[in-house]
Amino acid sequence: MTLKTNIGNDSFDSCMMNASGVWCSTVDELEALVKSKAATFVTKTATLAPREGNPLPRVHHFGPNSINSSGLPNEGIDYYLAALANFEATHPNRAFFLSVTELAEDQIETIMQRVHQSDYHGLVELNLSCPNVIGKPQVGYDFETTARILDRTFSYFDQPLGVKLPPYFDVSHFDQMAEILNRYPLTYVNSINSIGNGLVIEQDAVTIAPKQGYGGLGGAMIKQTALANVRAFYTRLKSDIAIIGTGGVTSGRDVFEHLLCGASMVQVGTALLQEGPAIFARLEEELKAIMDEYGYTSIDDFKGKLKNTI
Ligand code: RRO
Numbered sequence: 001m002t003l004k005t006n007i008g009n010d011s012f013d014s015c016m017m018n019a020s021g022v023w024c025s026t027v028d029e030l031e032a033l034v035k036s037k038a039a040t041f042v043t044k045t046a047t048l049a050p051r052e053g054n055p056l057p058r059v060h061h062f063g064p065n066s067i068n069s070s071g072l073p074n075e076g077i078d079y080y081l082a083a084l085a086n087f088e089a090t091h092p093n094r095a096f097f098l099s100v101t102e103l104a105e106d107q108i109e110t111i112m113q114r115v116h117q118s119d120y121h122g123l124v125e126l127n128l129s130c131p132n133v134i135g136k137p138q139v140g141y142d143f144e145t146t147a148r149i150l151d152r153t154f155s156y157f158d159q160p161l162g163v164k165l166p167p168y169f170d171v172s173h174f175d176q177m178a179e180i181l182n183r184y185p186l187t188y189v190n191s192i193n194s195i196g197n198g199l200v201i202e203q204d205a206v207t208i209a210p211k212q213g214y215g216g217l218g219g220a221m222i223k224q225t226a227l228a229n230v231r232a233f234y235t236r237l238k239s240d241i242a243i244i245g246t247g248g249v250t251s252g253r254d255v256f257e258h259l260l261c262g263a264s265m266v267q268v269g270t271a272l273l274q275e276g277p278a279i280f281a282r283l284e285e286e287l288k289a290i291m292d293e294y295g296y297t298s299i300d301d302f303k304g305k306l307k308n309t310i
Pocket of ligand 1: 021045130
């Protein structure tokens with residue numbers, strides 16, 4: 001049995017990895033992922049300059065769920081490019097993901113140009129869905145701006161590029177966003193980021209300090225929304241755009257469902273934060289047991305093959 005999968009021209013020995021933002025802010029954290037059973041890693045979303053992020057406490061866990069308003073804390077693009085250069089040198093046969101964004105359109109162009117001109121030629125994920133920067137809307141909810149950013153980016157950017165999307169909740173939004181994405185030579189679409197601007201209360205107060213308690217929801221409670229988004233894009237996008245499924249994964253069964261919906265790779269956020277990188281060994285065992293039950297020997301045996309009728 002194999003869990004091998006591909007994203008664009010890159011192959012991976014497993015179909016599970018971290019979600020950006022979790023266990024990927026420092027070289028030490030990335031190193032722990034490289035040593036784990038994870039397929040690979042994606043970095044914390046990098047900006048041009050390092051950022052401290054929002055005031056603490058900014059992440060709160062409740063059961064298998066989380067709320068965060070981290071505010072894009074990161075070490076800056078140069079740090080992650082240097083880290084990637086080292087990981088690529090020490091693991092020449094492995095592919096990694098660099099996540100980037102910026103807070104204004106012209107700055108997005110600047111950071112994409114910076115990556116383009118760097119020695120890093122691997123996979124890049126443009127985060128269009130951070131819900132937590134005060135005063136900045138999620139780009140992925142603005143269809144015109146998304147199209148303009150992709151137009152500008154693809155006028156010069158020639159390395160494998162994916163976009164990280166926010167969750168959508170209306171069929172017309174699935175249709176509109178898919179129509180835009182299908183215009184571009186994207187390598188993949190990653191769906192979903194946290195469900196933005198939830199509110200978690202304990203006793204008589206909010207649970208995180210920034211934004212009067214508002215923050216992105218993650219964990220088991222967002223799985224059904226994530227699956228719907230993965231399925232919506234899998235059934236609408238050109239077949240050469242791979243889907244990365246993210247949201248609500250705490251078990252091998254959850255990974256199986258993302259793959260059934262059409263994901264080629266599945267990312268783990270909240271549960272990785274709660275359990276640490278050892279989670280990948282558990283998820284792998286659980287997924288293999290399910291595949292065994294169904295008689296599947298590879299991901300391709302069932303990827304995207306969700307039954308639409310009962
Ligand atoms: O750093 C964050 O607050 C953050 C980001 Br950039 C993101 O894309 N998603 C999220 O839940 N938090």
